[in-house]
Amino acid sequence: MPVRFNTCPHCSNKITFKIEIEDIDSSQYPAPVYIVCHSCKKLSTFYVDSLLRVSYKELEKKIGGKKTIETR
Numbered sequence: 001m002p003v004r005f006n007t008c009p010h011c012s013n014k015i016t017f018k019i020e021i022e023d024i025d026s027s028q029y030p031a032p033v034y035i036v037c038h039s040c041k042k043l044s045t046f047y048v049d050s051l052l053r054v055s056y057k058e059l060e061k062k063i064g065g066k067k068t069i070e071t072r
Contacts, residue, residue, distance in 0.1 A: 002052050008037040008071075009044050009057050015071040019052050023067045030055045034068040043068065 008015050015037055024031035030047035035057075037044070045058040045065060 004052065004054060006046070006054050006057070008035075008040060008042070009059050010042040011037060011040040013037065013039040015039075017069050017071045019048065019069060021052065023069065024048060024052075025064065025066050026050070028064065032062055032065040034061060034065045036068060036070050038071040 003016060003018050005014065005016055007013065015035065017035055019033065024033050029049055032045050032047055034043055035046050043061055045062040047055050047057065049055050
């Protein structure tokens, strides 16, 4: 389970989340995954590559995500 660190696009707080290859649609890269910030409780869309690294993020929920992941 790779642990990833990033910042929330809504509140800019540091977030930590665990992601698995099963959490994403591996037929498309960058693959969208939904992340809910533990601080502000807002959902955003993060896009990850085949190594599960975040390439970019969107403020709102975009289509194509397979799973919603809670942060710690």
